[in-house]
Amino acid sequence: MTVEAGLASPPELDIDPFTRENLRDPEAVQTAIRETAPVVRLTKYDMYAIGRHDLVQTALSDYTRFTSTGGIGMSDIRKPGAWRTPSPIAEVDPPGHSAVRRTLQRVLSPVIIRQWRDDFMAEAEKQANTIIGSGTVEAVRDLVEPFILKVFPDALGVDMPREAFPLIGEMNFNQIGPNNDLTKASIEAAGPHLKNYEQYFSRESMIAGGLGEKIYQAEDEGGFPTGTAGVQVRSFLRAGVDTTIAGIGHMLLRLAQNPDQWAKLKADPSKAKAAFDEAIRMDSPSQLIHRTTVSDMEFGGLALKGDVKVGCFIGAANLDPRKFSNPTAYDIDRNSAGTHVALGAGPHICIGQNIARLEAEVFLGALLKRFSRIELDGDPEYKTINTLRSLDRLPLRLVS
Amino acid sequence: MPKVTLINPDDTRTELEVAVGDSVMRAATAAGLDGIVGDCGGGLSCSTCHVVIVDDAYFAKAPEISPTEDQMLDFTAMDREPNSRLSCQLVMTDEMDGLVVRVADPQL
Numbered sequence: 001m002t003v004e005a006g007l008a009s010p011p012e013l014d015i016d017p018f019t020r021e022n023l024r025d026p027e028a029v030q031t032a033i034r035e036t037a038p039v040v041r042l043t044k045y046d047m048y049a050i051g052r053h054d055l056v057q058t059a060l061s062d063y064t065r066f067t068s069t070g071g072i073g074m075s076d077i078r079k080p081g082a083w084r085t086p087s088p089i090a091e092v093d094p095p096g097h098s099a100v101r102r103t104l105q106r107v108l109s110p111v112i113i114r115q116w117r118d119d120f121m122a123e124a125e126k127q128a129n130t131i132i133g134s135g136t137v138e139a140v141r142d143l144v145e146p147f148i149l150k151v152f153p154d155a156l157g158v159d160m161p162r163e164a165f166p167l168i169g170e171m172n173f174n175q176i177g178p179n180n181d182l183t184k185a186s187i188e189a190a191g192p193h194l195k196n197y198e199q200y201f202s203r204e205s206m207i208a209g210g211l212g213e214k215i216y217q218a219e220d221e222g223g224f225p226t227g228t229a230g231v232q233v234r235s236f237l238r239a240g241v242d243t244t245i246a247g248i249g250h251m252l253l254r255l256a257q258n259p260d261q262w263a264k265l266k267a268d269p270s271k272a273k274a275a276f277d278e279a280i281r282m283d284s285p286s287q288l289i290h291r292t293t294v295s296d297m298e299f300g301g302l303a304l305k306g307d308v309k310v311g312c313f314i315g316a317a318n319l320d321p322r323k324f325s326n327p328t329a330y331d332i333d334r335n336s337a338g339t340h341v342a343l344g345a346g347p348h349i350c351i352g353q354n355i356a357r358l359e360a361e362v363f364l365g366a367l368l369k370r371f372s373r374i375e376l377d378g379d380p381e382y383k384t385i386n387t388l389r390s391l392d393r394l395p396l397r398l399v400s
Numbered sequence: 401m402p403k404v405t406l407i408n409p410d411d412t413r414t415e416l417e418v419a420v421g422d423s424v425m426r427a428a429t430a431a432g433l434d435g436i437v438g439d440c441g442g443g444l445s446c447s448t449c450h451v452v453i454v455d456d457a458y459f460a461k462a463p464e465i466s467p468t469e470d471q472m473l474d475f476t477a478m479d480r481e482p483n484s485r486l487s488c489q490l491v492m493t494d495e496m497d498g499l500v501v502r503v504a505d506p507q508l
Contacts, residue, residue, distance in 0.1 A: 098471075102471050105471060105475055106475055110475070111477050113508075114477070114508045277441070335429075335441070337438075337439065337441030338441015338442040345443075347468075349440075349443050353439075353440055354439060354440075354446050357439055
């Protein structure tokens with residue numbers, strides 16, 4: 001593709017999104033990336049960054065210009081020194097991706113997901129009952145994590161030690177960013193669990209009746225390239241645990257901060273899914289996903305070079321005032337599903353989003369049934385993970 | 401404004417005005433019709449806004465089915481019928497005025 005002569009290059013931005021301070025509160029970084037220019041160049045990481053909603057949506061969707069084959073992380077998995085093999089679902093472009101996606105979509109149809117509702121609900125009720133009495137809870141570790149780490153691995157039919165999940169998740173979401181001290185420390189912390197890691201996803205380890213077993217069956221029927229079912233199961237587990245724990249945490253925090261929105265839900269619990277979508281719009285669990293420019297091109301009125309990583313700053317895009325009026329107001333009646341990019345966009349849009357919404361809906365439903373008010377019982381704290389925005393501590397008081 | 405009639409699972413009919421450029425799914429969920437779920441908001445990733453176009457002539461007038469919609473229609477909770485569509489992809493035009501769709505049941 002030829003690029004019009006005389007177009008300016010993206011301005012340089014000397015900012016580090018991955019300091020502990022900026023990860024705890026990403027607002028300054030999000031604003032700088034989004035408002036400086038349509039595309040900026042992060043000097044420290046020698047990559048492009050975009051934070052405007054329309055451009056993020058385009059870059060995530062248009063695989064003819066922005067490929068996923070370089071990996072969704074900051075490092076290019078095709079280049080010398082690459083330390084891992086591509087995900088057979090997230091790191092391939094159409095048309096190869098389409099066949100794989102189709103098979104996974106069949107395994108994840110609404111018909112299959114609805115069968116899980118009763119199990120999810122039973123666990124949500126059980127967790128909600130633990131609060132009755134004291135009325136106070138540290139919601140991340142004592143409420144949301146136990147819920148997700150029960151229902152999701154069970155639905156998948158994977159048996160992995162519960163304590164391994166947060167450690168491996170932290171490592172995965174650090175690795176999508178730079179190889180900094182956070183990444184190194186999280187690899188070390190996850191180390192003891194990595195020895196047997198592949199084994200948890202082997203055919204023999206799949207629990208009968210789970211989704212994992214169906215993924216292996218689909219491979220047998222020719223729906224996936226031979227030998228990739230285990231990686232599909234692993235990709236699925238990776239994508240569906242830390243993100244949903246984070247999203248439900250953000251939702252609870254927003255509801256504790258916005259009693260008017262809680263009141264709306266008490267009056268009409270069918271808005272629970274909207275409460276979740278609006279929460280992940282404002283605090284998007286997956287903050288950063290990368291693409292790679294296929295060639296030199298014009299984008300956002302600027303001249304981009306080919307073969308450069310493009311960081312799509314999802315959290316920034318979801319707070320873009322060009323797209324959302326009063327973007328920092330939590331309003332469940334905004335009906336943000338389908339308008340935000342927290343679940344991605346285009347061919348790779350989150351395939352498990354129906355499961356995430358089901359989890360959020362039944363979990364919030366169990367709280368709405370039991371409690372009249374939800375309040376903060378101390379200051380919330382955030383984890384510091386390169387590309388995942390998630391609460392570390394959320395002290396809540398729930399009043400019957 | 402063009403009009404659409406939805407035949408609900410209980411056989412009642414709902415007539416909606418849908419602005420040109422708006423999808424039938426958006427109009428139905430905004431009107432609070434329970435039969436259309438539309439979880440993903442129009443991202444072609446949930447198959448919960450399934451409808452069947454009653455009249456073949458309107459099926460022909462509707463926007464073309466994209467490969468992704470075609471794929472998602474194979475995994476709906478109610479089995480696909482020849483005139484099945486996802487209503488998030490039924491973006492209204494003046495030509496589609498008078499469209500009648502049957503709301504699939506179940507959606508989830």
